[in-house]
Amino acid sequence: MEVTIYPIKRAARRYPAAFWGSVGFLAVLLTLALLAAYLTPYPADASGQMHFEQKLLPPSLRHLFGTDSIGRDIFTLVIYGARLSLISAFGVVGVALLLGVPLGLIAGYKGGFTENVIMRVCDAFLAFPPLLLPIIFTAALGPSLKNAIIAVAVSWFPWYVRILRAQVLAVKQAPYITASRAMGISSLRILYNHVLPNSFAPVLVQATLDMGYAILTVAGLSFIGFGARPPAIEWGLMITSSRATFLDFWWTAFFPGLALFLTVFAFNLSGEGLRNILNTGDVL
Amino acid sequence: MVSLLSIQDVTRVYRLHGKKIWALKEISLEISPNQTLGIAGESGSGKSTLARLLMGLEKPDQGKILYKGNDLAGMNKKTLRAFRRHLGVVFQQPQLSFDPRWTLERSIEEPLRFIAKTKKERRSLLVREAAAQVGLSEELLTMFPQQLSGGQLQRAAIARALIMKPELLILDEPTSALDISIQAQILNVLRELKNKLQMTFIVISHDLPALSYLADQMVIMRNGKVVESGTKDETLRRPQQEYTKMLLASAL
Amino acid sequence: MTQTLLTVEHLTVSAGQTPLLQNLSFTLKKKETLGLVGESGSGKSMTAWSLLGLLPPGVFVQSGKIIFKGDDLRRFSQAQWRVLRGKGLAMIFQNPQTAFNPLFTVGKQMDNAIAAHFDETKKTRRERAMFYLRQAELSDSGRILKSYPFQLSGGMLQRVSIALALSLEPELLIADEPTTALDATIQFQILNLLQKLQKQFKTAMLVISHHFGVVSKLCTQIAVMYNGRIVEAGLKSDVLNQPLHPYTRALLASRPVNLLSGQTLKTIPGTPPAAGTVTDGCAFAPRCSQRFELCDKAVPPELISNNRRVACFLKPKYDAEKITD
Numbered sequence: 103m104e105v106t107i108y109p110i111k112r113a114a115r116r117y118p119a120a121f122w123g124s125v126g127f128l129a130v131l132l133t134l135a136l137l138a139a140y141l142t143p144y145p146a147d148a149s150g151q152m153h154f155e156q157k158l159l160p161p162s163l164r165h166l167f168g169t170d171s172i173g174r175d176i177f178t179l180v181i182y183g184a185r186l187s188l189i190s191a192f193g194v195v196g197v198a199l200l201l202g203v204p205l206g207l208i209a210g211y212k213g214g215f216t217e218n219v220i221m222r223v224c225d226a227f228l229a230f231p232p233l234l235l236p237i238i239f240t241a242a243l244g245p246s247l248k249n250a251i252i253a254v255a256v257s258w259f260p261w262y263v264r265i266l267r268a269q270v271l272a273v274k275q276a277p278y279i280t281a282s283r284a285m286g287i288s289s290l291r292i293l294y295n296h297v298l299p300n301s302f303a304p305v306l307v308q309a310t311l312d313m314g315y316a317i318l319t320v321a322g323l324s325f326i327g328f329g330a331r332p333p334a335i336e337w338g339l340m341i342t343s344s345r346a347t348f349l350d351f352w353w354t355a356f357f358p359g360l361a362l363f364l365t366v367f368a369f370n371l372s373g374e375g376l377r378n379i380l381n382t383g384d385v386l
Numbered sequence: 387m388v389s390l391l392s393i394q395d396v397t398r399v400y401r402l403h404g405k406k407i408w409a410l411k412e413i414s415l416e417i418s419p420n421q422t423l424g425i426a427g428e429s430g431s432g433k434s435t436l437a438r439l440l441m442g443l444e445k446p447d448q449g450k451i452l453y454k455g456n457d458l459a460g461m462n463k464k465t466l467r468a469f470r471r472h473l474g475v476v477f478q479q480p481q482l483s484f485d486p487r488w489t490l491e492r493s494i495e496e497p498l499r500f501i502a503k504t505k506k507e508r509r510s511l512l513v514r515e516a517a518a519q520v521g522l523s524e525e526l527l528t529m530f531p532q533q534l535s536g537g538q539l540q541r542a543a544i545a546r547a548l549i550m551k552p553e554l555l556i557l558d559e560p561t562s563a564l565d566i567s568i569q570a571q572i573l574n575v576l577r578e579l580k581n582k583l584q585m586t587f588i589v590i591s592h593d594l595p596a597l598s599y600l601a602d603q604m605v606i607m608r609n610g611k612v613v614e615s616g617t618k619d620e621t622l623r624r625p626q627q628e629y630t631k632m633l634l635a636s637a638l
Numbered sequence: 639m640t641q642t643l644l645t646v647e648h649l650t651v652s653a654g655q656t657p658l659l660q661n662l663s664f665t666l667k668k669k670e671t672l673g674l675v676g677e678s679g680s681g682k683s684m685t686a687w688s689l690l691g692l693l694p695p696g697v698f699v700q701s702g703k704i705i706f707k708g709d710d711l712r713r714f715s716q717a718q719w720r721v722l723r724g725k726g727l728a729m730i731f732q733n734p735q736t737a738f739n740p741l742f743t744v745g746k747q748m749d750n751a752i753a754a755h756f757d758e759t760k761k762t763r764r765e766r767a768m769f770y771l772r773q774a775e776l777s778d779s780g781r782i783l784k785s786y787p788f789q790l791s792g793g794m795l796q797r798v799s800i801a802l803a804l805s806l807e808p809e810l811l812i813a814d815e816p817t818t819a820l821d822a823t824i825q826f827q828i829l830n831l832l833q834k835l836q837k838q839f840k841t842a843m844l845v846i847s848h849h850f851g852v853v854s855k856l857c858t859q860i861a862v863m864y865n866g867r868i869v870e871a872g873l874k875s876d877v878l879n880q881p882l883h884p885y886t887r888a889l890l891a892s893r894p895v896n897l898l899s900g901q902t903l904k905t906i907p908g909t910p911p912a913a914g915t916v917t918d919g920c921a922f923a924p925r926c927s928q929r930f931e932l933c934d935k936a937v938p939p940e941l942i943s944n945n946r947r948v949a950c951f952l953k954p955k956y957d958a959e960k961i962t963d
Contacts, residue, residue: 277478280443281475285501286466567906567910571905599894636823
């Protein structure tokens with residue numbers, strides 16, 4: 103939509119540091135992740151090459167982030183790890199939105215018994231401690247990154263239902279909705295044309311902020327063995343693998359941790375920035 | 387003369403916090419075609435509820451509303467949609483009457499696009515005709531609601547209500563949220579339309595002088611009942627009921 | 639001779655560079671009533687806020703004076719304002735439901751206000767509150783004091799507002815659109831009440847409204863505002879029956895009241911200027927049916943004679959004394 107470009111351009115101009123720090127960082131990360139094979143010094147390491155003679159070397163010019171316990175270049179692994187982390191982020195948030203948005207729309211717009219049923223189911227999901235539900239799901243489905251992503255998404259979508267429903271309740275009172283109904287426009291079309299676009303903003307902000315948490319949660323699951331499993335390369339997994347070594351060889355945990363931190367931070371900044379843009383009332 | 391709308395012993399109750407609120411109590415009213423009916427009342431009179439029932443957005447709990455002899459409550463989706471083609475509505479708050487994410491043109495052509503399924507070029511033509519009819523300048527059509535004043539938006543709302551060439555136009559407090567000089571402009575637009583077009587207008591307002599300027603027939607409502615009705619002259623110049631007299635005396 | 643209570647002299651209030659009030663001057667004597675009439679963007683509410691020192695952040699008095707009983711309000715400290723607000727100047731607002739804190743009973747809120755200005759015992763304060771509630775025609779004053787705002791209707795709550803304001807025995811009461819949010823019949827009652835109480839307690843009153851009817855009922859003098867300036871002022875009967883300014887005339891003609899059948903409303907083309915619009919010439923010129931060249935070039939100065947004022951280049955029909963702008 104043409105109207106979307108102007109606020110973003112304006113934001114880039116007004117808050118350069120925050121904008122480039124967050125969106126810029128993420129863009130770079132995405133590029134690195136996609137073109138990892140061409141941009142990393144030792145792409146072979148990512149596919150399980152072992153160089154025991156190079157193991158646990160400290161950071162140097164040859165190995166920017168040092169090497170791990172089986173001699174793989176950590177810099178390469180961190181870049182490759184970005185792939186799975188970004189997949190986790192988009193995967194979790196994407197699936198949660200896919201589940202949460204339609205349910206939130208229906209709950210808010212239809213109201214009555216349907217709304218009650220949907221909201222009580224959400225209440226049930228939200229009653230669980232944050233990590234417990236994903237652990238239960240992955241334990242049931244079998245640990246893998248894919249299952250971890252689905253598990254986290256399924257535990258999270260109720261938040262989006264709530265946020266969207268709250269917005270829909272406010273929007274559906276507006277006279278322009280009544281006007282469309284009085285014209286005879288079908289409910290489905292009203293939901294799609296009017297209600298959803300006008301309710302989506304808070305969900306979008308929350309989703310962007312959640313990207314960071316998604317990565318952390320999946321990394322956390324991987325850390326305790328319920329998510330990605332070797333030989334997959336994922337930041338959480340890298341940290342857990344370094345448990346034995348990081349006390350003496352700090353770089354084995356530090357750099358994956360740093361990557362995790364910076365990425366989550368960048369997503370958070372983007373989310374805040376998005377919220378600020380939307381609060382100025384510009385059409386997005 | 388066959389009534390366009392026949393409201394027969396209509397009752398509407400709302401349940402709020404376990405209590406029953408009688409918004410309309412056995413109201414009966416006949417609305418003829420090609421006349422302008424003014425419905426006056428204060429808050430709690432039930433006038434807005436009546437408007438919603440006439441738009442077919444809610445069903446009466448008792449009684450019937452007949453449109454050209456057909457019960458609105460009994461209509462299936464298809465017939466209801468056909469009814470809505472003959473209906474135009476204008477609301478009180480011009481800023482909230484339009485989707486803030488749509489240009490004025492897109493909002494005005496909405497029924498043409500999705501109900502009448504008119505083609506693009508013809509839509510553009512019809513929108514411009516409607517805009518001219520209400521004195522809305524063409525350059526405003528590409529703008530968004532936030533960029534426009536209350537008067538301009540209310541003109542656009544009237545244009546949108548008229549675009550399908552309806553038989554019935556319902557206006558719920560069309561001028562209450564506007565500045566005085568703008569109210570006068572909109573009242574003149576409505577009067578001109580009323581004289582030019584073959585339509586039934588139902589104007590709901592608490593502003594008696596404004597109603598007097600537009601209406602042929604008047605209905606005074608209070609606490610969900612019709613207190614008095616008749617021609618404009620009868621009601622406003624020779625009021626029978628105490629409440630009507632009080633309402634008239636309160637008009638500054 | 640009644641002494642002057644309030645003098646506003648060449649008051650200009652701006653938000654940054656945009657002037658919201660331009661060169662505003664008027665006086666109010668004790669027991670006098672003045673109505674400010676205008677549409678949105680005219681600056682009428684901003685005038686009230688200036689008098690109470692409650693301008694929103696970013697808005698400030700750029701030049702001019704506000705003198706209340708000899709004190710220049712521009713130089714008031716927060717402590718001085720706390721003493722003056724309520725006691726010297728009191729205000730009632732448009733929407734009574736939002737003028738009260740929903741979390742406390744109206745009795746508590748009245749008591750807070752009274753306690754801030756009167757050194758009385760709790761019993762005396764309560765008696766004071768109940769007395770004024772009764773004056774506001776709320777006979778069940780005990781029950782009202784125990785009620786929360788949401789338990790009272792709009793009309794009743796506005797009566798409480800009036801009672802609260804008057805219980806502080808202010809010398810000037812400012813009413814900002816006091817009845818706009820109320821139904822027609824309630825509006826009538828509240829206006830009657832205000833009229834009665836103003837006479838009874840001899841309070842000076844400044845009424846702000848977009849409705850000539852309201853101002854005409856409550857005030858002996860009317861000032862018409864447009865784009866942050868007073869364009870016409872005078873005694874009610876003069877302004878309403880013999881308006882001099884084209885805007886006043888047009889505004890009076892655009893009301894459907896007293897219209898004979900068949901007559902069309904004469905409308906003013908265009909829209910009122912947004913607050914803070916700056917023009918080279920007269921702000922009303924673009925919409926004026928009688929404009930001529932000079933109107934676009936310079937802001938018309940005010941012509942004053944015997945309390946009758948108008949800012950227009952069209953020559954008034956009587957001798958006028960020119961005053962510097």
